[in-house]
Amino acid sequence: MCLVCIAFASWVLKTANPQVGDAWKAVLLANVSALSAIRYLRKYVKIEAAAGEKKLNYPALTDS
Incomplete structure (x- = not known):
């Protein structure tokens, strides 16, 4: 999803005619798309980090 938003923002900026008002x-539109992609990516990274931390806090029980 992030890559789609960034690609769309890039396409919009390339095809925009600067002489038009x-x-x-x-x-x-390009900025909103890019900011949305960044927010989504940050949220995803936080969720992944929390999931990884949760796995580290609960080690598997083993027979000693």
Whole structure:
């Protein structure tokens, strides 16, 4: 999902015509897409880190 948003933002910026007065809309859309992708990625990393930490806190019981 993150890569799709970043690719879309990149495409919008490449295809925007800077001579047109509505170019700010394309830039705004690209920025919102990129920020959404970054927020999603940060949330995913936090969830993965919490899951990894949880596994470390509960080691498997073994016969000694």
